[in-house]
Amino acid sequence: MTKNVKDEILHDHNHDGIDRRGFLKCMAWAGTGALCVMQGGVLKSYSLSRLSDLGGRAAATGELCFVQISDSHMGFNKPANPDVAGTLKAAVDKINGLSTAPEFLLHTGDISHLSKPEEFDTVDQILKATGKEVFFVPGEHDVLNDDGAQFRERYGRGAKGAGWYSFEKKGVHFIGLVNVMNLKAGGLGTLGHEQLEWLEDDVKHLKSSTPIVVFAHIPLWTVYPEWGWGTDDSGQALAYLKKFGSVTVLNGHIHQTMQKVEGNVTFHTACSTAFPQPQPGKADSPGPMKVPAEQLRSVLGITDVNYVRGQHALAVVDSSLA
Amino acid sequence: MRRRVWILALAAPVIAAAALLASGARSVTASAGQAPASSAEVKIDNFSFGPTTLTVAPGTTVTWTNRDDIPHTVVSDDKVFKSKVLDTDEKFSFTFTKPGTYGYFCSIHPKMTGKVVVQ
Numbered sequence: 001m002t003k004n005v006k007d008e009i010l011h012d013h014n015h016d017g018i019d020r021r022g023f024l025k026c027m028a029w030a031g032t033g034a035l036c037v038m039q040g041g042v043l044k045s046y047s048l049s050r051l052s053d054l055g056g057r058a059a060a061t062g063e064l065c066f067v068q069i070s071d072s073h074m075g076f077n078k079p080a081n082p083d084v085a086g087t088l089k090a091a092v093d094k095i096n097g098l099s100t101a102p103e104f105l106l107h108t109g110d111i112s113h114l115s116k117p118e119e120f121d122t123v124d125q126i127l128k129a130t131g132k133e134v135f136f137v138p139g140e141h142d143v144l145n146d147d148g149a150q151f152r153e154r155y156g157r158g159a160k161g162a163g164w165y166s167f168e169k170k171g172v173h174f175i176g177l178v179n180v181m182n183l184k185a186g187g188l189g190t191l192g193h194e195q196l197e198w199l200e201d202d203v204k205h206l207k208s209s210t211p212i213v214v215f216a217h218i219p220l221w222t223v224y225p226e227w228g229w230g231t232d233d234s235g236q237a238l239a240y241l242k243k244f245g246s247v248t249v250l251n252g253h254i255h256q257t258m259q260k261v262e263g264n265v266t267f268h269t270a271c272s273t274a275f276p277q278p279q280p281g282k283a284d285s286p287g288p289m290k291v292p293a294e295q296l297r298s299v300l301g302i303t304d305v306n307y308v309r310g311q312h313a314l315a316v317v318d319s320s321l322a
Numbered sequence: 323m324r325r326r327v328w329i330l331a332l333a334a335p336v337i338a339a340a341a342l343l344a345s346g347a348r349s350v351t352a353s354a355g356q357a358p359a360s361s362a363e364v365k366i367d368n369f370s371f372g373p374t375t376l377t378v379a380p381g382t383t384v385t386w387t388n389r390d391d392i393p394h395t396v397v398s399d400d401k402v403f404k405s406k407v408l409d410t411d412e413k414f415s416f417t418f419t420k421p422g423t424y425g426y427f428c429s430i431h432p433k434m435t436g437k438v439v440v441q
Contacts, residue, residue: 185426287369
């Protein structure tokens with residue numbers, strides 16, 4: 001497998017947000033995360049697996065670097081990945097090996113698989129090795145049985161409602177949203193009225209030049225509603241962010257990378273550190289996908305997600321496996 | 323809870339009798355095999371409930387079994403019943419005493435919906 005292939009942007013002719021190569025590339029970087037670099041108010045994200053190629057170039061020129069990881073599913077032990085602790089540790093090793101240390105980490109949910117205290121404990125222990133502050137939002141697997149009480153106790157950080165909050169880092173306004181609570185039969189992810197009101201108020205007084213990063217577990221754009229990969233009231237949330245020149249939305253949940261650009265808003269989804277899920281509609285269900293073990297753990301340089309500005313409804317940044 | 327709920331997968335035949343008795347303490351020796359109409363199964367496979375619509379007689383105990391690698395729940399639309407999270411191969415049972423249509427879904431993956439018709 002060579003990794004000296006120039007990245008390219010492939011337009012998505014099927015308008016489904018992913019192609020076969022994008023799918024394959026993603027399978028091979030389970031176990032990694034994404035390094036995000038804010039440059040001139042524009043966010044770029046890079047797979048940790050590609051950073052040896054990029055050298056310090058990407059990170060050194062940025063104003064703000066942080067890492068997004070997602071969907072650790074600690075406690076999962078099925079054939080798709082019997083060692084989710086091992087793959088999370090691999091992600092941590094990558095983070096610790098970065099030439100420019102990230103300021104902090106974002107974890108976009110599904111920290112645990114079954115909301116068990118020991119699962120959260122294990123993740124906390126493993127992430128401690130980064131020495132970095134970690135900002136969390138819950139996935140649906142983190143709020144099982146107790147409506148998220150345990151999650152808020154562990155990661156609440158003075159958060160509002162079900163655990164939403166915002167903070168500033170180097171002039172960038174970060175907003176952590178919760179869209180995995182009170183899900184309705186037949187529906188998608190939900191933010192809810194109370195959270196939307198809070199969001200409107202939270203951004204009201206910000207200058208329109210403030211770069212915004214929104215992070216939440218379930219995609220805030222409709223990736224594939226048949227599998228619940230979207231959020232029913234995300235349109236309202238995005239309406240409150242219309243005035244801003246740079247909005248980046250980071251999500252997890254679907255265990256594969258995708259990207260979409262709409263006006264000033266760029267949407268990214270991250271891969272899981274645990275197991276891949278199938279391409280939308282290309283399997284009977286979105287259940288865990290079993291791939292050869294050596295491929296799962298492989299961190300060869302194959303993914304590099306870049307910010308894309310443009311008119312395209314959907315664009316996937318891809319690098320070849322060939 | 324508004325009503326009393328029995329979750330006794332092996333004691334389904336008892337339920338009808340017990341419902342008629344305030345104490346419910348009467349000894350009943352009948353086995354489940356003698357009353358085939360009194361229990362039914364729903365399998366959770368590939369993020370779906372099968373059968374999607376299940377029709378049963380009043381007094382039937384329905385047991386859901388999660389056969390996916392991912393946890394699911396069984397939650398009634400009207401909060402009549404609600405399982406804990408079911409990991410792989412875990413089960414949840416509920417006995418339907420009153421005729422009606424009971425819509426339900428997985429609260430983790432709400433696109434997963436099903437229905438039990440009691441008539």
